[in-house]
Amino acid sequence: MCAVILRNRTSRTGAQLIDPDQSKLRALKLIRRTEGLSRIELAKALGFNKATVTDLVADLLRRDLLVEEKGAAAGRGRPRTHLSINASAGYVISVSPLMGERASIDIVDLKGSRIHSCETVLAPFDDVEALPDMLSGVLGAVLDEEIVPRAAIRYAAIVLPGLVNHRDGIVHWLPSSKTAMSVPLARQMEERVGIPVILDNRVAAIARAEHWFGSEGNLDSFTLIALLEQGMNAARYVEGRMQIGHNGMNSEFSHVKVAFEGGRPCYCGSSGCITAYASVSGIGSALARLRGIGLSDWSQRTTAFEEAVRLTAAKEEGEVAGLFATAGEALGTAIASHINEHDPGRVIVVSARPDLLSLMRRHCEERVDSSTLPILRERTSVEYRTVRPDEYWKGTAALALEGVYRAPSS
Ligand SMILES: [Zn+2]
Numbered sequence: 001m002c003a004v005i006l007r008n009r010t011s012r013t014g015a016q017l018i019d020p021d022q023s024k025l026r027a028l029k030l031i032r033r034t035e036g037l038s039r040i041e042l043a044k045a046l047g048f049n050k051a052t053v054t055d056l057v058a059d060l061l062r063r064d065l066l067v068e069e070k071g072a073a074a075g076r077g078r079p080r081t082h083l084s085i086n087a088s089a090g091y092v093i094s095v096s097p098l099m100g101e102r103a104s105i106d107i108v109d110l111k112g113s114r115i116h117s118c119e120t121v122l123a124p125f126d127d128v129e130a131l132p133d134m135l136s137g138v139l140g141a142v143l144d145e146e147i148v149p150r151a152a153i154r155y156a157a158i159v160l161p162g163l164v165n166h167r168d169g170i171v172h173w174l175p176s177s178k179t180a181m182s183v184p185l186a187r188q189m190e191e192r193v194g195i196p197v198i199l200d201n202r203v204a205a206i207a208r209a210e211h212w213f214g215s216e217g218n219l220d221s222f223t224l225i226a227l228l229e230q231g232m233n234a235a236r237y238v239e240g241r242m243q244i245g246h247n248g249m250n251s252e253f254s255h256v257k258v259a260f261e262g263g264r265p266c267y268c269g270s271s272g273c274i275t276a277y278a279s280v281s282g283i284g285s286a287l288a289r290l291r292g293i294g295l296s297d298w299s300q301r302t303t304a305f306e307e308a309v310r311l312t313a314a315k316e317e318g319e320v321a322g323l324f325a326t327a328g329e330a331l332g333t334a335i336a337s338h339i340n341e342h343d344p345g346r347v348i349v350v351s352a353r354p355d356l357l358s359l360m361r362r363h364c365e366e367r368v369d370s371s372t373l374p375i376l377r378e379r380t381s382v383e384y385r386t387v388r389p390d391e392y393w394k395g396t397a398a399l400a401l402e403g404v405y406r407a408p409s410s
Pocket residue numbers: 254255266267268269270271273
């Protein structure tokens with residue numbers, strides 16, 4: 001039974017009283033993923049009764065988000081009717097930062113098919129206060145091209161590499177920012193570009209791409225842990241909903257503690273955080289400490305990480321190879337703790353760097369196996385793969401589509 005149904009309650013028409021925005025989102029995502037579904041199949045998949053689905057579908061047809069198409073009749077029966085997403089009823093636009101201050105700007109239709117893509121160069125993310133003007137300018141320039149009529153763009157999504165309050169559209173921290181302050185970026189951009197704007201972080205985008213565009217495994221309930229080009233983080237889906245915290249914050253898995261009493265220092269000001277052990281920047285910083293060198297910025301940590309990879313591949317220094325064993329053990333410990341606490345069912349570890357994954361994976365797997373409760377370990381799949389380049393735009397566009405799908409009825 002669907003979690004959002006208020007059990008045993010129905011309206012005068014017999015429809016169940018449900019959370020309407022969430023139900024529309026679930027229905028539309030399901031119809032998009034299956035590329036055509038009958039009303040009966042939809043009711044069964046959502047756990048809704050006939051009256052509830054009738055009301056839901058009527059609203060979505062009225063808002064032009066769905067179309068109903070007649071298929072071929074089965075035998076001598078009536079033609080089968082399918083519900084499909086009305087792909088051209090609107091579009092969304094997404095901005096997803098890539099490495100080297102580049103960003104991908106993409107326009108997709110309501111089915112999630114990309115109809116336009118371009119790359120732009122952003123100003124450095126070193127001034128949080130400058131973000132609204134900078135990102136609005138980038139977005140506005142593409143909107144002005146009128147690739148589709150500007151009025152047809154219904155939502156914009158921005159993915160940022162930092163601490164984001166997804167629910168309230170606030171950026172609290174970016175790794176390269178010189179100032180620490182909270183900026184209501186979504187609202188300020190909305191005022192400038194004239195369309196609703198929604199924010200998230202990069203790992204949430206990868207998880208959302210898996211949920212919307214993945215093809216195997218449980219796409220509705222999983223935890224995704226991403227080792228990015230410099231840092232790391234995680235995002236978790238439960239029954240089709242990404243989990244955000246009480247204060248609207250995304251997961252900050254990178255600061256889960258895996259050591260104390262002498263744990264490695266972390267850029268957050270604390271120590272013993274998983275990112276200080278298992279991320280590119282953490283491993284780079286650890287190598288620098290072995291050498292007695294201080295590192296002042298993120299690019300230096302990446303360079304030091306690459307030196308650690310080179311030394312390990314050349315088998316020149318056992319102490320350096322130990323950094324990757326420790327990285328795997330730390331990550332495996334954090335994953336096992338997560339499984340023991342949350343029983344996610346499926347854990348996906350993705351890495352932006354194949355070298356990091358290959359050097360630490362075996363150690364991670366061993367630690368997951370030894371530290372997870374056996375009854376949970378045998379019921380949990382743990383997968384490892386590299387990040388697919390298209391996951392950033394797909395996940396960001398899906399975020400904007402969720403804004404359209406969830407929009408209240410007018
Ligand atoms: Zn930390």
